[in-house]
Amino acid sequence: MWWPPFLYPPPASALVAGISAVQFVALAKLGLGELRGENMAYSKFWQVMAGKQQKSGGGGGAVLPSRSGMLVAYVPALVAAVASFAVPGAVEGVRAQLLSAAISGHFLKRVLEVMFIHQYSGSMALDGALTISICYVLMTTGMIYAQHLTSGLPDPPLDLLYPGVLVFAVGVAGNFYHHRLLSQLRTTKQGGGGGDKAYKIPTGGLFGLVTCPHYLFEIVGFFGFAMIAQTVHALAVAAGTAAYLAGRSCATRRWYESKFEDFPENIKALVPYVL
Structure with missing residues (x-):
């Protein structure tokens, strides 16, 4: 059976196949939701959604300062990527090591940007931060585990x-x-508490x-x-x-x-x- 020369053959793992399909469909569905105005509750769109909830009488969930919310979203994935180096056999070979290092660098950059680069105002929904965090952890561990399953296989042509x-x-x-x-x-406009x-x-x-x-x-x-x-x-x-x-x-x-x-x-x- 023909297989693309730039990919490893799919592993004999129903778990990885299922996670791959679920993550692709979930992300694509979120993209369609954004097009329809169903925005994820972070960044500037949190203010939009919060306003909609107030008008409709909904909302009332726990919130965090935006900076704290984004750290909740990113830090667990960073920890998971870095921790992969401490798990025996998890990152065998140069390819697996470079992948885990790249994922670690990606989320380290995000955490540092949250702490020192981005400007925040307002709040972020706690459930939104946790949802994003779980997605990133599953994404991180899924990529590292799928790479682990290629250990011992010849590289793609x-x-x-x-x-x-x-x-x-x-x-x-x-x-x-x-x-x-x-x-x-x-x-920041001068005057008033904290600026506008x-x-x-x-x-x-x-x-x-x-x-x-x-x-x-x-x-x-x-x-x-x-x-x-x-x-x-x-x-x-x-x-x-x-x-x-x-x-x-x-x-x-x-x-x-x-x-x-x-x-x-x-x-x-x-x-x-x-x-």
Whole structure:
């Protein structure tokens, strides 16, 4: 039976196959939800959803300061990735070690950005933070376990390991650069308790072409994971992440259009000149 030369054969594991399918479908469904206005309750969209809940009389769930909520979302996945190095036999071989190191670096960057780069205001729903956290932990452990199951198998005929490391590095660098630009957009107006946060239209980098270049590079980073791993599971995670972030990018573009009457029509949501 023909099999793509850039992938390991799927493992004889119903668990991994099921997790791969569930994660892809769940992420794609979240992307469709974003297109329909069913936004995940974090970042600027938490304020939108909170306003909807107040008008409808709903809500009332526990909330955290936004920075704390994002740490709840990211730290467990970082711990899981780093801990894989301490589990005997979990990361055998250069490919598995590079994959776990890349995942660890990805979430370490996120944690450091939460602590030192991003500007936050308002709150985040605790259940939303926990949901995101669980998803990232399952994503992390799933990719590492699927890689473990390839131990002893010959590498795929088309070896993408080191190109994958390069693609991952480009994704991380581009994502960080545009996060840095975003962090400089929100200015504090003097006067009043704690200041008043205001949004601006992003500029610099690829912001002149797309609303969410940080999401574009996030997708590049996840396909870097897939190229390093060359497993069906990692590819399913990357494809699902791309579907989700495409939907979220479109939602973000609509949000900017609602806030700024002069938002440029030629700026796409995610991919320059295309989407």
